Amino acid sequence: MFALWADDEVPVSRISRHAVGRFPDGVLLRPEVPLRIIGPDGAETLLALVDTGADATVLPKWTQEAIGAAIDETQPSIISGIAGQELEVVPGNVELMLEQAGQVFRWTTRVDFAADEGLVDAAAILGHAGCLRYFRPSFDGYDRELELVPTPDFPATVTTSK
Amino acid sequence: MTDNQTFERPPAVPIEYAGRWIAWNQSQTKIVAAGETLPQVREAAKKAGESEPVFAKAPRANVRFVGGR
Numbered sequence: 001m002f003a004l005w006a007d008d009e010v011p012v013s014r015i016s017r018h019a020v021g022r023f024p025d026g027v028l029l030r031p032e033v034p035l036r037i038i039g040p041d042g043a044e045t046l047l048a049l050v051d052t053g054a055d056a057t058v059l060p061k062w063t064q065e066a067i068g069a070a071i072d073e074t075q076p077s078i079i080s081g082i083a084g085q086e087l088e089v090v091p092g093n094v095e096l097m098l099e100q101a102g103q104v105f106r107w108t109t110r111v112d113f114a115a116d117e118g119l120v121d122a123a124a125i126l127g128h129a130g131c132l133r134y135f136r137p138s139f140d141g142y143d144r145e146l147e148l149v150p151t152p153d154f155p156a157t158v159t160t161s162k
Numbered sequence: 163m164t165d166n167q168t169f170e171r172p173p174a175v176p177i178e179y180a181g182r183w184i185a186w187n188q189s190q191t192k193i194v195a196a197g198e199t200l201p202q203v204r205e206a207a208k209k210a211g212e213s214e215p216v217f218a219k220a221p222r223a224n225v226r227f228v229g230g231r
Contacts, residue, residue, distance in 0.1 A: 027174055028226075034190065034216055047186075047218035062200040082228050116200050121227045123183070123219040 031139060031146040035124060036097035038106075041068030046123045050146060052137055054127025055079075057096075057109070058089060060116040063124075069094045071113060079112065087118040096131065098148065099161055107134065107156040180223035185215035196220075 035048040037059060044063050056079055064071055071092035078086045089112035097106040109130040119125075126132060134154045138147040150158060172190055185195040185207035195206035200217060207215035221227060 028221060030221070030227075032218070045214065045216045047216060060200060066204075119219060120181075121219065121221045121225065123217055 029144055030122075032122075033098055033126070033146070033148065035126065036099070037063050037067060037069075038095035038097060039064070039067030039069035041066075043067055048124035048126045049122040050126050050132070050137055050148070052128075052132060054125050054132075055129060056089070056125070056127045057111045057130035057132075058114050058119070058125040058127065059094075059111050060119050060123065061113045062116050064092050064094075064113045067094070069113075077112070079114070087114050089114045102161050104159045104161045105150055105154065105156070106159070107154065109155070175218075175220045177223055179220040182220055184218050184220055185210075185212065186218065187212050188214040188216065190216055 031050045032047040033050060034045055036043055036045050044066050046059070046063065048059075058079060063069075069092045071090050073090050076088050076090050079089055080086050091110055092113050093108065093110055095106060095108050096111075097104060099105070111130045133151075135148040135150055138149070140147070173192075175184065175193065179193065179196050182196045182198065183200050183203045184193050185203045186192065187194050194210040194212045194215060195203050197203040197206055203217060204215070
């Protein structure tokens, strides 16, 4: 066990806001974080939905191609939504980075890539495998804030941004 | 939340972008491009002069998300 930092816990925070149609207050709030996806050929940034009910971390296939991430097309699998809709994904290895308030969390992990058109309502999903198993998420509905604090088994180090 | 934590609350995504891919500027204060596919939005953001766009998918209007695709 080791401490990622001694004193302050610095969270990653963002609640995105979307104007929507006929919902009561006309605005939808979503817990999304800017996620940097890094591969051998480059990096791209997406707003990813933090979903504690999701088993997997799912990214659009376009990002895999854009950053040159290695994938294993011999190991496809199926993910499913609440209504049972199924979507085929393929695993790949990437570096992920979250940055906020002067702290950088960067780690190498395995994620799933889905066809872009399969991601209908979110650009990316941060689920348990690949991401949330390394964080303690906290959703504050009153202050409309999200807090992600890395756990002791976070598979990398936390650094200070420049 | 720590007391010294500060961050800008992002502006709301206007409803006309519902269901579309969008690109924010790097500081996520302004939408610089929108389109039906990520490659389209990437190209449009580049043409708009944004070298480090932040991509997002605006949720569909009048559709609530409860997990899955």
